[in-house]
Amino acid sequence: MLQSRHPSYLGMFSNFMARTVLFILLSLLFSPSFSHGETVEGGFISVDIFDKGLDFVKDLLVHKAVSSLIPLQLPQIEKYVKIPIVGEVHIVLSNITIYQVHVSSSTVEPGDTGITIVASGATANLSMDWRYSYSTWLFPIGFSDKGGASVQVEGLEVGLTLGLKNQQGTLKLSVLECGCYVKDISIKLDGGASWLYQGVVDAFGGKIGSSVEDAVSKKLEDGIVKLDSLLQSLPKEVAIDDTAALNVTFVNDPVLSYSSIDLEIDGLFTATDEVVVSNHYYENIRSSVFFCQGPAKMVGISLHENVLNSASFVYFNADFMHWSVDKIPDQSLLNTAGWRHIVPQLYKKYPNDDMNLNISVSTPPIIKIAQENINAKVYLDVTIDVLDAGEVIPVACISVIIRLSGSAEISRNNLAGSVKLNDFSMSLKWSEIGKLHMQLIQTVMSTILKTVFLPYVNLRLRRGFPLPLFHGYRLQNTQILCTDSRIVICSDVASLKQYNLNPLMVY
Numbered sequence: 060m061l062q063s064r065h066p067s068y069l070g071m072f073s074n075f076m077a078r079t080v081l082f083i084l085l086s087l088l089f090s091p092s093f094s095h096g097e098t099v100e101g102g103f104i105s106v107d108i109f110d111k112g113l114d115f116v117k118d119l120l121v122h123k124a125v126s127s128l129i130p131l132q133l134p135q136i137e138k139y140v141k142i143p144i145v146g147e148v149h150i151v152l153s154n155i156t157i158y159q160v161h162v163s164s165s166t167v168e169p170g171d172t173g174i175t176i177v178a179s180g181a182t183a184n185l186s187m188d189w190r191y192s193y194s195t196w197l198f199p200i201g202f203s204d205k206g207g208a209s210v211q212v213e214g215l216e217v218g219l220t221l222g223l224k225n226q227q228g229t230l231k232l233s234v235l236e237c238g239c240y241v242k243d244i245s246i247k248l249d250g251g252a253s254w255l256y257q258g259v260v261d262a263f264g265g266k267i268g269s270s271v272e273d274a275v276s277k278k279l280e281d282g283i284v285k286l287d288s289l290l291q292s293l294p295k296e297v298a299i300d301d302t303a304a305l306n307v308t309f310v311n312d313p314v315l316s317y318s319s320i321d322l323e324i325d326g327l328f329t330a331t332d333e334v335v336v337s338n339h340y341y342e343n344i345r346s347s348v349f350f351c352q353g354p355a356k357m358v359g360i361s362l363h364e365n366v367l368n369s370a371s372f373v374y375f376n377a378d379f380m381h382w383s384v385d386k387i388p389d390q391s392l393l394n395t396a397g398w399r400h401i402v403p404q405l406y407k408k409y410p411n412d413d414m415n416l417n418i419s420v421s422t423p424p425i426i427k428i429a430q431e432n433i434n435a436k437v438y439l440d441v442t443i444d445v446l447d448a449g450e451v452i453p454v455a456c457i458s459v460i461i462r463l464s465g466s467a468e469i470s471r472n473n474l475a476g477s478v479k480l481n482d483f484s485m486s487l488k489w490s491e492i493g494k495l496h497m498q499l500i501q502t503v504m505s506t507i508l509k510t511v512f513l514p515y516v517n518l519r520l521r522r523g524f525p526l527p528l529f530h531g532y533r534l535q536n537t538q539i540l541c542t543d544s545r546i547v548i549c550s551d552v553a554s555l556k557q558y559n560l561n562p563l564m565v566y
């Protein structure tokens with residue numbers, strides 16, 4: 060779980076000790092397992108929507124609610140009204156339509172019971188048609204008239220409490236409470252007699268008000284049902300490419316705290332090809348608290364190193380990690396002549412023959428994330444092939460252990476990265492050409508790693524993989540940091556198209 064560290068009220072905790080204490084306190088607060096000693100399985104990716112992000116979503120929801128609300132037709136109202144002097148009049152208000160709603164302020168607050176959204180001081184404009192008829196003993200044939208009217212509703216308060224739960228891996232949104240309250244209405248009739256105005260206000264004012272209250276509540280509940288079915292229809296897997304998919308199944312119930320909503324998703328890569336059964340086991344991890352530094356951000360996304368390791372595993376199994384290299388920047392290294400001084404016996408046996416390097420990763424690379432630091436250990440087998448008379452002859456194989464350090468970055472909505480070589484060690488695995496001088500080969504290997512292996516890996520890493528995010532939105536003002544076993548991304552979100560809420564959340 061991530062917590063936005065708002066500088067204004069947490070500024071005093073700026074030194075490391077205080078932060079550690081706070082960290083422990085928050086861990087105690089938010090993971091009951093801490094005190095009870097049982098493990099709560101956490102997702103490998105967690106997404107926290109902070110205050111600022113909640114406001115953003117709330118504004119989208121309110122905008123969406125208003126635009127789906129109008130025009131809203133209310134049921135016709137009719138009544139026999141006793142008017143002094145005139146007598147009993149049959150008045151019908153029809154075609155009552157809310158055609159404009161203006162929300163001046165709204166708030167959102169997650170809490171134990173649910174997420175409460177309140178729009179207050181809203182106004183609404185309605186139009187309607189009126190008609191009346193009556194007869195008196197003097198004129199039994201009767202009088203009638205009709206016209207239009209406009210109604211202004213002031214002080215409209217709408218409150219909505221939503222429940223958000225995990226239902227078999229998808230989010231279930233439900234309406235726990237929905238209320239609408241009209242404070243005041245004013246009616247303006249076009250035409251009609253003066254008694255009519257008073258009659259309509261007295262007899263219908265309350266009824267129009269409660270009709271607005273009912274209709275708005277009903278419409279909002281319908282809207283939430285639609286939003287819920289949209290959430291239910293979200294896929295549980297997002298294809299990354301032909302080989303891998305990201306498991307975006309929600310795990311655990313969302314944690315609603317006073318200023319954030321924490322969602323956890325499984326977050327592991329799985330092989331698209333179901334023939335390759337991924338029986339890789341990742342230890343359960345416990346949700347943990349992290350901070351976004353600096354100015355408040357909308358969302359925090361934290362990725363456990365197992366996300367990267369599951370990717371490593373899937374691509375390794377899909378045979379993505381070996382390369383046959385026949386072109387390198389220093390092409391002389393791919394001819395036995397270039398090795399004349401390094402491995403004289405090779406040149407002697409196969410003079411001036413071209414060579415191939417067969418580089419293959421021998422176990423899935425293990426990635427570790429530490430404070431400000433991503434490390435990976437890669438085991439390579441580099442087989443030296445000689446091309447002699449149209450034949451590929453493997454002549455030696457060198458095992459190389461490479462230590463890489465990496466950095467992560469956000470490129471568009473992708474988590475991308477790059478690695479650099481820290482150091483490597485080598486040993487001869489086998490040789491058909493006798494003993495090799497490993498010290499002499501060291502320099503050649505270093506060149507090959509730097510000019511062939513790393514550029515290749517970095518080319519792939521730079522593309523990265525998409526973060527499970529709201530489709531149609533992009534990250535901006537993004538900060539990325541590495542902490543113990545996690546990459547933490549703190550970011551704002553902007554919609555690519557203003558108020559494009561449909562669909563709200565499709566990966």
Ligand SMILES: *[C@@H]1O[C@H](CO)[C@@H](O)[C@H](O)[C@H]1NC(C)=O
Pocket residue numbers: 154156186187188
């Ligand atoms: C209802 O009112 C709207 C606008 O106020 C008008 O365009 C429409 O024709 C009316 N419908 C009927 C059936 O009178």
Ligand SMILES: *[C@@H]1O[C@H](CO)[C@@H](O)[C@H](O)[C@H]1NC(C)=O
Pocket residue numbers: 159182183184211212213
């Ligand atoms: C709608 O009502 C508000 C006040 O409730 C008023 O200020 C505004 O002019 C009205 N708009 C229209 C189009 O009638």
Ligand SMILES: *[C@@H]1O[C@H](CO)[C@@H](O)[C@H](O)[C@H]1NC(C)=O
Pocket residue numbers: 306307308309310325329
């Ligand atoms: C995706 O994650 C869920 C929750 O962790 C798990 O139950 C499910 O088996 C996973 N799906 C695949 C295809 O691995």
Ligand SMILES: *[C@@H]1O[C@H](CO)[C@@H](O)[C@H](O)[C@H]1NC(C)=O
Pocket residue numbers: 383417418419440442
């Ligand atoms: C490359 O080497 C691996 C073993 O290191 C071997 O399995 C594979 O067949 C070789 N590929 C080529 C094209 O030589």
